Amino acid sequence: xxxxxxxxxxxxxxxxxxxxxxxxxxxxxxxxxxxxxxxxxxxxxxxxxxxxxxxxxxxxxxxxxxxxxxxxxxxxxxxxxxxxxxxxxxxxxxxxxxxxxxxxxxxxxxxxxxxxxxxxxxxxxxxxxxxxxxxxxxxxxxxxxxxxxxxxxxxxxxxxxxxxxxxxxxxxxxxxxxxxxxxxxxxxxxxxxxxxxxxxxxxxxxxxxxxxxxxxxxxxxxxxxxxxxxxxxxxxxxxx
Amino acid sequence: xxxxxxxxxxxxxxxxxxxxxxxxxxxxxxxxxxxxxxxxxxxxxxxxxxxxxxxxxxxxxxxxxxxxxxxxxxxxxxxxxxxxxxxxxxxxxxxxxxxxxxxxxxxxxxxxxxxxxxxxxxxxxxxxxxxxxxxxxxxxxxxxxxxxxxxxxxxxxxxxxxxxxxxxxxxxxxxxxxxxxxxxxxxxxxxxxxxxxxxxxxxxxxxxxxxxxxxxxxxxxxxxxxxxxxxxxxxxxxxxxxxxxxxxxxxxxxxxxxxxxxxxxxxxxxxxxxxxxxxxxxxxxxxxxxxxxxxxxxxxxxxxxxxxxxxxxxxxxxxxxxxxxxxxxxxxxxxxxxxxxxxxxxxxxxxxxxxxxxxxxxxxxxxxxxxxxxxxxxxxxxxxxxxxxxxxxxxxxxxxxxxxxxxxxxxxxxxxxxxxxxxxxxxxxxxxxx
Numbered sequence: 001x002x003x004x005x006x007x008x009x010x011x012x013x014x015x016x017x018x019x020x021x022x023x024x025x026x027x028x029x030x031x032x033x034x035x036x037x038x039x040x041x042x043x044x045x046x047x048x049x050x051x052x053x054x055x056x057x058x059x060x061x062x063x064x065x066x067x068x069x070x071x072x073x074x075x076x077x078x079x080x081x082x083x084x085x086x087x088x089x090x091x092x093x094x095x096x097x098x099x100x101x102x103x104x105x106x107x108x109x110x111x112x113x114x115x116x117x118x119x120x121x122x123x124x125x126x127x128x129x130x131x132x133x134x135x136x137x138x139x140x141x142x143x144x145x146x147x148x149x150x151x152x153x154x155x156x157x158x159x160x161x162x163x164x165x166x167x168x169x170x171x172x173x174x175x176x177x178x179x180x181x182x183x184x185x186x187x188x189x190x191x192x193x194x195x196x197x198x199x200x201x202x203x204x205x206x207x208x209x210x211x212x213x214x215x216x217x218x219x220x221x222x223x224x225x226x227x228x229x230x231x232x233x234x235x236x237x238x239x240x
Numbered sequence: 241x242x243x244x245x246x247x248x249x250x251x252x253x254x255x256x257x258x259x260x261x262x263x264x265x266x267x268x269x270x271x272x273x274x275x276x277x278x279x280x281x282x283x284x285x286x287x288x289x290x291x292x293x294x295x296x297x298x299x300x301x302x303x304x305x306x307x308x309x310x311x312x313x314x315x316x317x318x319x320x321x322x323x324x325x326x327x328x329x330x331x332x333x334x335x336x337x338x339x340x341x342x343x344x345x346x347x348x349x350x351x352x353x354x355x356x357x358x359x360x361x362x363x364x365x366x367x368x369x370x371x372x373x374x375x376x377x378x379x380x381x382x383x384x385x386x387x388x389x390x391x392x393x394x395x396x397x398x399x400x401x402x403x404x405x406x407x408x409x410x411x412x413x414x415x416x417x418x419x420x421x422x423x424x425x426x427x428x429x430x431x432x433x434x435x436x437x438x439x440x441x442x443x444x445x446x447x448x449x450x451x452x453x454x455x456x457x458x459x460x461x462x463x464x465x466x467x468x469x470x471x472x473x474x475x476x477x478x479x480x481x482x483x484x485x486x487x488x489x490x491x492x493x494x495x496x497x498x499x500x501x502x503x504x505x506x507x508x509x510x511x512x513x514x515x516x517x518x519x520x521x522x523x524x525x526x527x528x529x530x531x532x533x534x535x536x537x538x539x540x541x542x543x544x545x546x547x548x549x550x551x552x553x554x555x556x557x558x559x560x561x562x563x564x565x566x567x568x569x570x571x572x573x574x575x576x577x578x579x580x581x582x583x584x585x586x587x588x589x590x591x592x593x594x595x596x597x598x599x600x601x602x603x604x605x606x607x608x609x610x611x612x613x614x615x616x617x618x619x620x621x622x623x624x625x626x627x628x629x630x631x632x633x634x635x636x637x638x639x640x641x642x643x644x645x646x647x648x649x650x651x652x653x654x655x656x657x658x659x660x661x662x663x664x665x666x667x668x669x670x671x672x673x674x
Contacts, residue, residue, distance in 0.1 A: 054655040088472035
């Protein structure tokens with residue numbers, strides 16, 4: 001399997017605070033790779049660096065073999081990043097928001113229409129897309145943003161806590177959307193502190209705590225290695 | 241370019257909200273309404289006034305005085321024939337009942353006293369029925385009535401004593417001839433008239449400057465603060481468009497909306513001020529003097545003023561972009577604009593009440609260090625031919641703008657765009673991601 005993303009000894013300091021203490025991992029093409037860990041473990045910092053939002057203090061990240069610091073434009077053209085607390089422009093209609101975002105990625109209006117059509121299908125928001133985003137519920141905004149992130153069929157979709165703050169039904173729907181879309185060739189790198197969700201969703205996971213990666217493997221491998229019934233138990237044993 | 245125009249369109253759409261349009265329309269309607277109201281009130285005040293007179297003397301002199309007043313800005317109406325008998329109280333009662341504003345009572349023995357050089361009191365009653373501006377202007381006419389009577393009587397006296405001399409020459413034996421010198425140009429005329437005419441014609445320049453700079457700054461601050469508040473900035477920073485283009489699109493969008501809003505606002509304000517000041521009467525002679533002295537903005541003068549204003553707007557936009565990054569949300573952006581308003585208000589008030597050249601050196605340096613001071617000073621410097629000061633101002637603002645735009649582009653291309661925060665009452669913090 002091709003390696004799409006390679007993270008080498010990544011460190012990040014915010015003044016005196018060290019958010020990442022040298023993490024390394026690889027993401028293979030077409031898989032769902034999850035960073036799991038408690039709040040403040042360093043998941044968002046890692047994803048932000050990979051999405052070219054912030055720069056690392058040390059270490060390197062390669063996307064399709066290219067150093068992301070030297071090729072930020074290449075990275076931005078081929079990834080989609082969904083931040084944990086992302087919002088959309090409240091005064092825009094849902095459909096206009098999708099059009100606005102599609103125009104950054106599409107080569108022409110035909111391709112933009114294809115992206116929008118896909119987003120409409122992914123979101124499942126139907127006629128509500130003609131309403132202003134300001135009238136949407138949290139779940140609807142999240143579906144709109146997921147649709148935005150996946151509509152361009154990016155090589156890598158970076159999803160930070162994709163179901164954070166959503167009710168059970170909405171969270172399930174979003175998980176299904178992500179699962180469905182990986183089948184179409186998109187690689188997903190996501191983070192979550194919901195370990196049961198990750199167990200259901202991801203192919204491989206990295207357990208991260210206090211800025212360090214403690215374990216990497218499939219859910220089954222980790223459960224066997226630590227003789228645990230689920231990832232929560234694995235995490236507890238790894239941390240102890 | 242396609243991506244940039246996509247972003248620019250979005251910036252403009254985000255700023256042109258229904259609230260903005262409604263508030264602009266409301267402002268124009270309000271200003272127009274206030275302006276026309278003030279105008280009509282002021283007009284009433286300057287209309288020819290009816291003066292009701294009770295002449296208890298019925299002498300030649302009192303008749304002559306009243307005839308003379310009729311030639312002035314007064315319409316004389318004798319009350320004597322309108323009441324039962326010639327009595328002051330009856331006259332007051334009559335004027336009260338008939339909503340009359342002014343009543344003048346010429347006392348008995350008026351002519352006799354005046355001829356013996358004993359001042360006699362002419363009573364004037366003004367009835368206040370409202371406290372509007374029109375009433376205040378009307379009441380000032382009382383002084384004009386007294387002046388007119390005094391002038392008439394004293395001129396008559398002087399004419400009888402010195403028939404061969406003009407009474408005005410006796411009263412004002414010295415005549416003056418004023419000249420105005422501007423650099424190497426000289427013209428005959430009153431400096432106060434010229435200055436007040438230039439002032440009345442250019443009073444809008446500092447107000448326009450202030451409005452435009454404040455509107456555009458507010459717009460760019462809001463644009464960035466809104467991205468932060470609505471949590472859309474992170475997504476925007478990961479789309480395939482350069483950070484420089486994001487900064488420029490934000491500044492351009494805010495600049496366009498800000499200038500249009502300020503323009504619309506100024507139209508309303510101009511109509512309001514037109515009401516207060518009335519139509520500025522342009523005296524032909526004063527216009528000729530202004531022309532002769534070269535105190536008129538030429539095309540190149542307007543271009544220089546335009547460049548100066550444009551650079552000031554760019555400086556304000558770049559500075560607001562930096563302040564916008566420091567703001568956490570729309571609410572804190574409102575506080576962020578305070579230092580900027582302060583920097584604009586200093587030259588704004590100075591341009592009205594003082595002359596920069598008369599300030600002490602440290603204050604002068606401080607004022608000139610504020611980039612927004614230069615367009616405020618530019619119009620008078622252009623009129624007075626001090627072009628070098630205008631050019632220095634333009635170069636200075638260009639340098640400041642380049643530095644500010646470099647800083648804002650740098651902030652946007654680093655982590656600081658997401659981590660920098662300024663909290664009032666606290667210190668600068670760097671927010672740590674989880």
